[in-house]
Amino acid sequence: MRERVLAAATELVARDGIERFRYEEVAELAKVNKTTVYRNWPDHVELVIEALSSYDADSVVLKDSGDLRVDLAEFLVALADSLSTPRGRALSNVTASAPENEEVTAIVDAAHERRMATMRERLDKAFERGELPPVDVHFLTEMLSGPVHLLLRRGRRSFTREDADQVVDIILAGIHAVHAE
């Protein structure tokens, strides 16, 4: 029952944001009694927080195949996939609609920090091996993932592997060129 309710809550936050959240809809989608939902989660924000925290840590992995271009392109595709899941869309929606809730912000920040740590680990190896001149990891991550977020938010089309290759190629070539100046 718990799992079904948490999945339903995630689905609804992804669709409507946190503000339009309704117990009736969660109960209907999860196929449980509304009273059961109320009794277990008297505060709807607590339910949302538990729903968003209950999934396994982000599935966005960044491999080390030795080829930074390929690894980063695969990372961007995995990021796009993750942002497109109910949980990913729910996380985007809660920040837009509830920037003032600290617990919600903390969940979003945690997901962001996990991705940043993943990037840092891979890039540190690239710096050591001389695959990449030393750059600010935060800044590079925003540059790489900015277009992914923007394209998905527009919602006009998906983010493809071809997009990922182009973004990575241009940014890596740009960093090398600027560094060589």
Next chain:
Amino acid sequence: MRERVLAAATELVARDGIERFRYEEVAELAKVNKTTVYRNWPDHVELVIEALSSYDADSVVLKDSGDLRVDLAEFLVALADSLSTPRGRALSNVTASAPENEEVTAIVDAAHERRMATMRERLDKAFERGELPPVDVHFLTEMLSGPVHLLLRRGRRSFTREDADQVVDIILAGIHAVHAE
């Protein structure tokens, strides 16, 4: 009266999104009678649409100084400023919270299209002059503005002229390098 109500509506959508929109709050902020607001805008979505459409066209200009790097960096700073105004934040919030409303989506798309046309005009000149190899204008615009949107959404810090210079330098150098390959 109209202007005060429209400004108040924009302010509230920027803060709360369209879902939590309340006539009482608009009336209070605009310092007018609630009945006046109801009578003039019986449908709250109509009020929001009028509020978001009532401003002058986006103030994001893209100059042609002859130096593409400087022009694009100034454009990104102007974009960040525009996205940070009540109207810019309201436009971001409505799409996140009301993706299903066609009229609202049309306003957001129009703002986006205006920016794209501005970019196209300047980039076409750059292509003609050989300042830049021919690239997809949409794609380049997403790459340049992605980090601006992402940084502002995180809300941790502002987007500076230094950020703009770095983004533009890396992307322009990258395009030249990839094209020369």
